[in-house]
Amino acid sequence: MTALAAPAATAPLLDVVDVTLQHRAGGRRVVATDRVGFRVAEGERVALLGPSGCGKSTLLKAVAGFLRPAGGRITLRGSEVVGPGPDRVVVFQEFDQLLPWKTVEENVVFALTTARGLRRAEALAIAYDHLRRVNLSRFAHAYPHELSGGMKQRAAIARCLALKPEIVLMDEPFGALDALTRERMQDELLHLWQEARFTLLFVTHDIGEALRVGSRVVLLSEHPGRVRADLRVGEGPLAVLGATAEAHVRDLLFDGVQDWTI
């Protein structure tokens, strides 16, 4: 686990300051997150953990630039996020994030030529390299519909990492996979991180997954989402992972909430 330890705190790469997000539902304004703030340093793996309805996915979309906060601001390396861009690449949960009309390889090439303006030959070399890293070399010429769910997510991760974004945003990427595949994908993700040391913001509602993937866990409460706690994995109450650590996180998440109200 030492190889996966968090790096020393440096100037924040991503700064989320008092972000309030709202969306309309049935003509009514619903507050998704209420003055949420946290920072992500370069090379950190921050898991954004909360029950469904806490606005964590909405928050990730705001960081990606798909939504504008109603209040507060989001900055990346000091400049405010105003729209989507290839410096913040998202891996979604949905399998249809791969373009179905392109092969796995062409999906990566398309991302590189479109977002990075690379020439095809360069893009092909990078695509080949990243597909090898996620063990998809043999399926480079397969179309997405010919892949299993896990392979599709690996292709999406390869496509994301190939772009070398400043920060990788993952929105429950393994949420639609079976439990066994999910655990293997979490391990593979950590392997990829050890190779490339990218900065990761990982949204999940699974306590075990947050503790396994994150070097830090930011807990959000529900309705509206507020930061409950910000914990470093491997320190304090999370020094030793396992049932006790998970119980501690659960207590923090649902502190004061009766079981029947959940």
Place this chain on the structure above:
Amino acid sequence: MSAEQTLLDPAAPLRATAFPSPVAWLWSRGAVRKALWLALLAVAWELYARRLANPLLVPTALDTGRALVASLRDGELPARVASSLELLALGYTGGVLLAAALTFLASATRVGADLLELLTSMFNPLPALALLPLALLWFGIGSGSLVFVLVHAVLWPVALNAHAGFSSVSPTLRMVGRNYGLRGPLLALRILLPAATPHLLTGLKVGWAFAWRTLIAAELVFGVSSGQGGIGWFIYEKKSLLEMPQVFAGLIAVVLIGLAVETGIFRPLEARTVGRWGMRAPS
């Protein structure tokens, strides 16, 4: 012991799959089975026509075949078919271009979407042929009226399907495109257009089917007074002359062209796009 040996013999199952009997192989081809049915129907037709012995009502299959070959040879039928297809191409292209413009408007603005939805719900159920009397009044007897009716037949189903296709592109795919910095027309071209391909193909197919039927029917209705008619006019003219084998030959030509467009253009197009991509075409 011997049973075990045959089970373990690796060559036995291989041989069975490598050399199926020719009859089984032929039977496994859908086209062969359908051709057999076609032959059976032709024989039944021939027998019935001979028993009826009234060539004015039902000419025999052989006479029809001879008439078809003769009309093809003397160049009359090809000329009529060419005339029909030329009009069709004109009307089809016009309809598709107008549909593209309308869909673009509908995707760009909400007012455009409202307009498209209103127009398609009004005009899609209206049979194109019902506009023919009006078209004759506006454009006179001739190809102008036919093209107008064809455009109407193609425009609405194509626009309806294209609009449905663009609106049903998943939000995830749109976000993926925007994530790579694509916006506006580039997003439409590189993400929305290919993602809407199943709907677009369905629209083009339905539009073609509508246009082909409408054209033949329209030619039948006022082919009488038209100078150079198409294949519908050919059928009408031959019926007036009581040349029944030619009438049947004309009908067969209509069917064959329909089949050829479906199997020669649309099916390969689908196989190479949505089929290969695993995208289901909406029905």
